[in-house]
Amino acid sequence: MQRRWQRQLMGRDQIRGVGALGNRLRRLTCFDRLDEAHAFLELFAQASNQSRAAFRRRWAQASGHILRFGWYEHTGEELAFGAKLAWRNHARCLGRLYWDNLIVRDRRNVSTPEGIFADLCDHLALAQGDGRVRSVISIYPSARDNEPSSYVESPQVIQYAGYLGSDGQVTGDRRSVEFTRVVKALGWHGPHDPGPFDILPVLMRDGAGHRRLFNLPDGLVREVAIRHPEFPDLNDLGLRWYAIPLISDMILSIGGIEYPCAPFNGFYMCTEIASRNLADRTRYNLLPDVARCFGQSSYVSDVFWRDKALTELNRAMLESFEAAGVTMLDHHTATDQFMQFLSREGSAGRPVSADWAWIVPPQASASCEVFHLETTDLRTVPNFYRNRSTDGSDLRPFRGHQPRSSLRRFFERARRQMSHAGR
Known part of the structure; x- marks a missing residue:
């Protein structure tokens, strides 16, 4: 009887997806799912001042559903709370000070590629508003057995094309060269005269794993022309960038439930575009051209030409976004806000998960206080x-140095038993 019970639970080891999605989803055992669900629902109960009796009823309901079907459904309040925690816990994000102000759109009733794409257009309109960018996440159905999920395959909903010429030169974003080749093979023709800032279509997969292309409507995507107040030669490069970074290829994990389609946006920090996207050799590689606009050359003896060009390009980026009325932060303000976030979380008794290589800006790094921090990625769920x-x-629930509960000890014993039974 015990062996049969163990095999039953081992068989429910993962909510399976189709093709590429199935290969990306975490492989959670039934015990993993119970463990994460219990930890999350307990956090939610504490945050919402639930009574212990109410928590026990909710836990009995959720655990019973997991044991019977392999999953459970979050309430709207639980979903919103979990999405905010996922942002708060994500170690690679610098801008988490206002995590509790995240606008959460519960769109679990929208499941087709056509419906999701149309709804994402509404997301974009809401997020960019009048230029004051709002942090928004749209959450579509979770991954379940026998209910294949549609999801966005594009890394970002808005991204620029990259064209590889016969001479080996690239027009546009080098990171997008392969993606551009894929969408062209699927039928995207692009503009008659390809340029460096052509907006790509959104690539989605339906429940059967088939790829679908959707073109963003004209006028929906807001772009900002990059100009410098003192060096008009920069204007001749025709640089621009889109206002909203809408990340669409990350899986949201809340309490043992995976949401493979949960696009979210914040707003840009100037170095993300100026010091990385436009300057990296694996992206636009424009720093030598930019330097010449500022009267510098990559071939002169001044070893600081790159530093000067990057500083002026960041200045142009920040002032251009401000002139257009679009939200953007400089890296000094952003890191100061992170230190405020660190202080607030410490006052609340919560450890902060952070990946040093991601939260330290690529420009003037040592002058930012975060450069001197010792950080740890706690890999805490909820997360992306x-x-x-x-x-x-x-990824796992974070328990710090708390003593193991009886439930935790039960999970660990069960895992050991399952491990031995599977040999």
Whole structure:
């Protein structure tokens, strides 16, 4: 009887997806799912001042559903709370000071690629508003057995194309070269005269894993022309960038339930575009051209030409967004806000998860206080991840140095028994 019960639970080891999605989702045992669900629902009960009796009723309902079907459904309040915690816990995000102000759109009733795309257009309109960017997440159905999920395959809803010429030169974003090749093979023709800032279509997969392309409506995407107040030669480069970074290829994990389609946006920090997207050799690689606009050359003896060009390009980026009325932060303000976040979380008795390589700005790094921090990625759920093989497999509830509860000890014994039974 015990062996049969163990095999039954081992068989419910993962809510399976189709094709590429199934390969990305975390492989959670039934005990993992119970463990994460219990930890999350307990956090929610504490945050919402639920009575212990109310928590026990909710836990009995959720655990019973997991044991019977392999999943459970979050209430709207639980979903919103979990999405905010996922942002708060994500170690690679610098801008978490206002995590509790995240606008959560519960769109679990929208499941088709056509419906999701149309709804994402509404998301974009809400997020960019009049230029004052709002942090928004739209959450679509969770991954379940026998209910294949549609999801966005594009890394971002808005991204620029990259064209590889016969001479080996790239027009546009080098990071998008392969993606551009894929969407062209699927039928996207692009503009007659390809340029460096052509907006790509959104690539989605339906429940059967089939790819679908959707073109963003004209006028929906707001772009900002990059100009410098003192060096008009920069204007001749025709640089621009879109106002909203809408991330669409990350999986949201809340209480043992995976949401493979949960696009979210914040707002840009100037160095993300000026010091990385436009300057990186694997992206636009425009720093030598930019330097010449400022009267510098990459071939002169001044070893600081790159520093000067990056500083002026960041200045142009920040002032251009401000002139357009679009929200953007400089890296000094952003890191100061992170230190405020760190202080608030410490006052609340919560440890902060942070990945040093991601939260330290690429420009003037040592002058920012975060440069001198010792950080740890606690890999806490709820959280976001892209792939179980890279950043998803080590996610787990954080318990600090608290003594193990009887429930935790039960889970650990069960895992050991399952491990031995499977040999």
